[in-house]
Amino acid sequence: MLKKKVTDLRSAIGLLKSVPGQLLETNEPVDPHAELSGVYRHVGAGGTVMRPTKTGPAMLFNTINGHEDARVIIGLLASRSRVGLMLGTDPERLGFLLKEAVSNPVAPIIVSKDKASCQEVIHYAHEPGFDIRKLVPAPTNTEEDAGPYITMGMCYASDPATGESDITIHRLCLQSKDEISMYFVPGARHLGVFRERAERSGKPLPISISIGVDPAIEIAACFEPPTTPLGYNELCIAGAIRNEAVELVSCLTINEKAIANAEYVIEGELLPGRCVREDQHTNTGKAMPEFPGYTGPANPELPVIKVKAVTHRVQPIMQTCIGPSEEHVNMAGIPTEASILQMVEKAMPGRLLNVYAHSSGGGKYMAILQIKKSQPSDEGRQRQAALLAFSAFSELKHVILVDEDVDLFDSNDIMWALNTRYQGDVDTIFIPGVRCHPLDPSQSPDYNPALKDKGISCKVIFDCTVPYHLKDKFKRSKFKEVDPRRFTTDI
Template structure:
C-alpha cells in the first residue's frame, strides 16, 4: 500500500494519479444536466446501474458548462480496490479496518478559520445575484430528475438539547436560489432526531453540508445503529482510520461546524414547519436514481434548508456519484460489513471469517457471510450468524452463507456454492413480516398481498454451507501450489 498521506479530496486524487487505471480527466465540455452520469455510466459506474456498465477509473470533468473554474469528480469510491488503496488496506480487509476504527474512535477537533481551506472564497445569501444553482455545479443524474442533486454532501448538525453532533449523507435537491430539499429515510438517521427536536420546539436547526472531503469521512458517515448509536459522532471513525482527528471549523453564518478542508461548504438552517414538493420544478413525479437501480418517486413533502452562505476552496472540485453505482455499494456496504463482523464476533468468536455486502444489493440488501465450522457443535451456528447479521443491520434483506473455501467476493464462487451445497427445501429460511428498507419496490402490498405496510419484507437466509458431518465429501479439487509470477510476471507483479 502507498505511504502517501491522504487528508482531503485533493490528496486522494494525487494518490490516484500515481496508480495506472485509477483516474482519468477530460477537458471536453460537459453539461451537468444528465451528461456527467450519462458518460460515467459507461466508464466506471458499476453497481446496479442499467447495463452496459463496468467498474472503471474515477473521472474528473474539467470543463463543466455554466461553472467556469469548477470541476466535478465522479466515481472516486466506485471500486473496492480503489477504496482499499485510499484507506491503506487490502480490499477484502476493509470491513475489518472499519470495525477496528469504530472501537478506537478519535474525536474531531476544531481549528481556526485561517486554517480552513473551505473558506477561501465566501458567498453570502443576501448578496445580489446569489444562486446556489450557479455556484455549485450539482449534476442532474437523468433527464427525469426532480432537479440538480448533491449526492455526496456530508450533512453535519447537532442535537438542540444535548449538543451532540453527527454526520450523515442525505438526498439533497436544489430547489431555488437559496433553498434545498432534504430527504430523511424514516427512523434511520441521527439527524432525523435532531430535526424533529428542533421542529417540535419551533426552532430552525443549523446544518452544514461539506462536499469533497477525505474518502475516509465519506465511508465512516454511512454507519448506522446499533453499531453507532445516537450520540456517536461518525467523524471519530474517520479519525481512527487516519490515526488523526478530523478538523472542523466554525461556520460563518450559523452556529455549527463544517469540515475544514472540504471543497465546498453550504451553510443553512432546516426551517420548522416548511415543506416542499421534491419535483416542484419539473413535475416529473421522479426524484433521482436510487441504489436499488430504480428512480425514486418524488416526495410530496420534504423539509427545507434555507441557505445562508456558500464557501469553497479556490477552483473547487465538486464530488458526486450515481445513486445505483458501485460507489453507493462501497459507502453503504463496507460499514455494514464492519457492523456484522462486530456483532457476530462478540457472539461466537473466530467463526465468521469475512463478510461481503454484495453489489447487487446496493451494499444494503444482500450480504455473503463466510463461516467456518470447526467442530460438530458449530453446525447450526452459521444460521445464528445470519440472524445476528439481520440484527446488526436492519435494512439487510438476504444473507447467503458459504464455507471457508468459498470466496465471498467472487459471485461465481458463491453461485457455485448455491448450486452444489444448497437444497432449496431444507436450506432456505424465511423470516416474513420484518421491516426492511422503503426503496425496495417489491416491499409493497401490490407486489405481495401479505405485506402489511410498504417497507416490510420477507428476510431470507440461503444456507450454502456443507453440513459438518459431510465436509469430507465436499472437498474442492486441489491443485499444485505454484508461484505464477515466474511464468506471467506482467499479470502478478503487483500481487
C-alpha cells in the first residue's frame, strides 16, 4: 500500500526512492538527442520496444547536455507494479480502482498564483532570446525523429461553445523557438472537437501543456469515449483516485488553466488555419516511435501551437517516455481495462473477473478477458463480453477469452490456454471492416486490398474458454498447498 502521500511528480519520485529497485539516478551527462532514450531502452523501457529491452526501474538523469538547471525522468509509469505503488493499490486491481474513480468524480479546484509552484520561474515569448527548445529539454527517441518531442504533456483546453474543459496527451514536436506542432488522432480526442469548433469560428484556441505532474493525472488523462463522453473532464478521475481535488491555476498569458504543481507549463494558442509539416527540419519522413513498436510517419500538415510563455519550478524535472515502452501500455491500457470492466459489468454482472490490456498491444490493441461460467446458460456470454469490450474501447483489435483458472497477467499461461483450450476453426470469431487505429501498419489497403481505408481492421475474438459442459474434463493438476518459506528465502 501507499507509504507516502503522492501529490505531484516530486513526491512520486520521493516514494520511489524509498522502495529498492524502483528508481535509478545518475549524474552522468546525457544527450537528450537519442542518447537518453537509447540508454533507457536497456534499463526499463519494455513494452513493444525492439529487443533487447526489459521492464525495470524509472531513471532520473541529473545532468542534461545543453540544459544546465534541468533534470529528466523517464519510465515513471513503465512498470505495472510501480503504477500500483504510486496509486496505492495492487497492480492486478488497477482497472477496478479506475472504474470506481470514473463513477465517483472529484472536480478540480482553482488556487491562487502564490500557491502555484509551476509559476516559480517565468519566461515570456516576447522577451529577447526566448527559445522553447532551450528552456524545455524535450528529447528525441531516435536519431530519425522529426524533432524534439514532448511525450508526457497534459494538454488542457476548453470547448469554445460550452466552456467545458478536458485534458489529454498528444504528440507535440518543438518546431521553432515559439511553435509546436500537435498531432490529433482523427475523431479520438475531445480537444480535437474543441480545436475544430474554434477553427470554424476563425479564433485561436487557448491551450496549456503541463509537464511533470501527479501520475494519477497522467493515467486519468488517457480515458476515452464512451467511458468519458464529451464534457467529462478527466481531471475528475485523478481527483477521485487521490480523494482530493486536482489544483489548477490561471495561466499568465492566455485565458486557460494549468496544473498548479506541474514542473513545466507551456502557455499558447492553437492557431486557426496554420499548419506545418511535422518533419520540416529533418526531412526524414518519420515522426517518432509510437506504441505499436514502429516509427510513425511524419504528418504533412499539423496544427500549430503558438507559444506565449513557459513557466516552471526552480530546477525543474522534465518527464518523458519512449513511445512504444511499457509506460504507454500502462497509461493507455489501465483506463482501457477500467472501461471494459464498467461496460461488461453493467450488461452481465459477476461474470467478468478481470481484464488485462496486454503489453504486446501497447495497451490498446489486445485485451485478455477472464470469464467465469457458473451455469449452462453462461455459455456464449463470454463472446458477448468480447463484443462489449470492442464497444467500450474502439481501438481494440484482438480479444482473448480465458477461464478463471488462467492467470491473465502471465503470457505463458495465456499461450497455454490458446494451445489446450482453443480450436481455430470453431473458437475464432472474425469481425471484418471495423474502424480501429491508423498507427497499425497492417490496417492499410497496402497490406490488405480488401480494406477500404487506413485504420480499418478485422477485429478477432480468440475464445480460449472451456465449453461449460466440458469443464470437468479440463481441470488443471492440483498440487499440495505448502508454505515454501520453510525451504527457501527466494519466495
